[in-house]
Amino acid sequence: MIIESTLLNGPLGFGTAPLGNMFRNIPEEEASATVAAAWEAGTRYFDTAPFYGAGLAEIRLGRELVKHRRDEYVLSTKVGRIILDEVVIGPQEFGEKGTLFQYGRKNKIIYDYSADGTKRSIEDSLKRMGVDRIDFVWIHDIAPDFHGDEWLAQFEVARTGAMRVLTKLREEGVIKGWGLGVNRIEPVELMLGLSEAKPQGTLLAGRYTLLDHEHALQRLMPAAEAKGVQIVIGGPYSSGVLAGGSHFEYADASSEILARVAKIKALAQRHSVPIKAAALQFSLAHPAVVSVIPGASKPDRIKEDHDAMKAKIPDDFWRELRKEGLVASNAPLPIDR
Structure with missing residues (x-):
């Protein structure tokens, strides 16, 4: 249980x-x-990326x-x-993230999943953060939504480049583990099928939430458990729409999504359950999940997240969430433990 x-x-x-100035100039x-x-509230795991701004x-x-x-800290x-x-x-x-960081720094960003690119990226990150080591390294956004039909070619570059470098760093004890950091399940499934890849975990953003979990639940989670690969859940509020925002999948939420959110919120209100509490505790209920990492850009949001983790949900x-079909019938829930 490396990550846990x-x-x-x-x-x-x-x-x-x-x-990274996502959506606004902070x-x-x-x-x-x-x-x-976050530190004062007790947070000791921080996840970041060069791409963020x-x-x-x-x-x-x-x-x-x-x-x-x-x-x-981790x-x-x-x-x-x-x-x-x-x-x-x-x-x-x-x-889909083309304008997500339009208020960030204006430096040119290039893709590079090669061995040399991986080493350079880690060195640059160490310098930017002023730290001497990184615990976990995720191979970022290697999926169809960023590379179109070329994503498999980019995955092959990562297989022979980034994955091998990170495996060596893990074996040497330089890092504790590695995996993918993606918004889609297809690349994770492909990675899990590689005999030579030995990832310790994967950061999966937006794919195991109250609003979107069916594909991950049926396909990815069983494979990850079988391989002993642990899952870190990013984006548990589905780009913010579950926490009072208007974005889903980094864009304005559709009327269909807003209607589903309204149903979940109405149920939560009937039971006096904070919607953030329902979102975080749902994602963590799956046995393959070891951590959930909501984002925040305001101090008071941090307290909300910690309070949500501690909230007692009846x-x-x-039971009603499952009965009304607002989650998959076989999705693990806190009451199933």
Whole structure:
């Protein structure tokens, strides 16, 4: 149980994508206060990536983490993209995330899943954060939504490049583990089928939530459990729509999604259940899941997340959620433990 035994202070982590100025221009003092609030609340697992604001999230996270001893927290970042010094005028093409970080740094970002690119990415991340080591490394966004029909070719580059480098680093004890960091289940399934790949875990964003879990539940989770690969859940609020926002899959939520959210919220209100509590505790109920990492860009959101983890949810809420077909009939729930 590599990831589970490494996590400090429980399974609730902090996803730092918002610190890269996701959706809006976040003041420096607000970003710093958010990380500080997470630490004060007891968060000890932090996940970031070079892609988040072209290095901005890593820089902001590092400024706060250097105030603490390195052995007091668990840190993960990602490889697959290199941040260049070159400044780009205008938007860059990144599939569905094309405008997600339009308020981030303007540095040019290139894909690179090769062995040399992986080593360079890790070195750059260490410098940006001002730390001496990274615990877990996820190969980022190697999926159809970012590479179209070329994603399998990019996956092959990662197989012979990033995966082999990270396996060696794991064997040498430089990192504790590696896996994929993706928004789709197809690349994870492909990775699990490789005889030479020995991932310890995978960060799966947005694919095992109250709103979207059917495919992961039926296909990916059983395969991950069989391989002993642990799952970290990112985006448990489905880009924010489950937490009062208007985005789903990084875009404006459709009327169909909003209607489903309304049903879940109505049920939660009848049982006096905070919607965040339902979302986090649902994702964590699956035995393959070891951590959930909601993002935040305001200090008060951190308290909401920690309160949600501690909230007592009546069994009748979960039973009714299942009875009304708002979750898959065989999705593990806290009452099933």
